[in-house]
Amino acid sequence: GKTQLRMEAFYSFN
Amino acid sequence: ILELRLVQATLFKNVLEAISDLFSKANFDFSGTGLELQAMDTSHVALVALLLRAEAFNHYLCDRDLSMGLNLADMAKAFRCANNDDIITIKAEEDWSDTVTFTFESPEDGEISIFDFDFVGTNGVPLEIPEFPESEYQAKVRMPSAKFMRICKKLSSFGDSGDRDTVVIISVDKECVNFFTRGKTGTSTIVCRQTQTVDKPKEPTLIEMKEQVSLAFDLRYMNSFSKGSTLSDQVTISLSSNLPAVFEYKIAETGYIRYYMLPRIEE
Numbered sequence: 666g667k668t669q670l671r672m673e674a675f676y677s678f679n
Numbered sequence: 680i681l682e683l684r685l686v687q688a689t690l691f692k693n694v695l696e697a698i699s700d701l702f703s704k705a706n707f708d709f710s711g712t713g714l715e716l717q718a719m720d721t722s723h724v725a726l727v728a729l730l731l732r733a734e735a736f737n738h739y740l741c742d743r744d745l746s747m748g749l750n751l752a753d754m755a756k757a758f759r760c761a762n763n764d765d766i767i768t769i770k771a772e773e774d775w776s777d778t779v780t781f782t783f784e785s786p787e788d789g790e791i792s793i794f795d796f797d798f799v800g801t802n803g804v805p806l807e808i809p810e811f812p813e814s815e816y817q818a819k820v821r822m823p824s825a826k827f828m829r830i831c832k833k834l835s836s837f838g839d840s841g842d843r844d845t846v847v848i849i850s851v852d853k854e855c856v857n858f859f860t861r862g863k864t865g866t867s868t869i870v871c872r873q874t875q876t877v878d879k880p881k882e883p884t885l886i887e888m889k890e891q892v893s894l895a896f897d898l899r900y901m902n903s904f905s906k907g908s909t910l911s912d913q914v915t916i917s918l919s920s921n922l923p924a925v926f927e928y929k930i931a932e933t934g935y936i937r938y939y940m941l942p943r944i945e946e
Contacts, residue, residue: 672923
């Protein structure tokens with residue numbers, strides 16, 4: 666298995 | 680102008696040791712509030728956010744917000760040369776020369792070491808990290824940070840099959856949190872029960888569960904997070920199947936270090 670999501674999916678850029 | 684002083688290098692040394700093996704570059708934001716640091720690993724699976732309020736420093740002067748990217752490996756090397764009781768001064772000048780100066784001064788023999796670090800680009804950070812309400816997390820576990828580090832070490836020694844991607848499954852069920860990993864020829868499970876706070880009021884393991892939850896993580900990352908134990912006696916792990924897990928270490932009254940990690944998803 667692999668992680669598909671990245672942090673940016675949860676948090677927005679400043 | 681930015682001018683900060685810490686009379687004991689230990690705090691900053693510990694911060695760097697807690698982040699420099701997993702994160703190569705970090706964004707340092709200095710403002711009137713204090714220092715906010717953020718870094719993301721190259722695969723964008725883990726994120727660290729640190730807050731050190733101005734009160735954490737013996738002297739804190741920052742009359743204009745300043746954001747700088749710095750190479751953590753270089754900083755960690757410099758800080759390894761500093762003694763725990765060295766006085767650290769951090770200075771950046773008004774002229775935006777794109778460097779910051781760290782000075783270590785030994786109070787005993789007066790020796791002074793000066794390191795200038797050039798700013799580097801930090802792709803992707805800082806991010807706006809909202810504080811999600813408690814209700815978004817299915818379970819929360821609080822335990823002594825030394826215990827969490829011990830668990831990570833045990834799992835690593837067993838799960839070390841030469842594969843860098845050893846997975847740990849954390850599951851919370853009623854009053855137990857289980858850490859499970861697979862080795863070459865078997866599996867290992869560490870079960871932690873909620874402890875009675877009466878016996879050891881200073882080192883409780885507390886489990887708050889709204890729903891059963893079971894998530895898979897990279898052990899390598901978790902092992903690295905456990906180094907936060909030099910900064911705090913307790914760690915709080917917040918788990919959700921819809922959000923990144925949060926491993927939080929509170930730093931006395933002056934801030935926190937939070938590691939965020941995404942669970943692995945089977946394809």
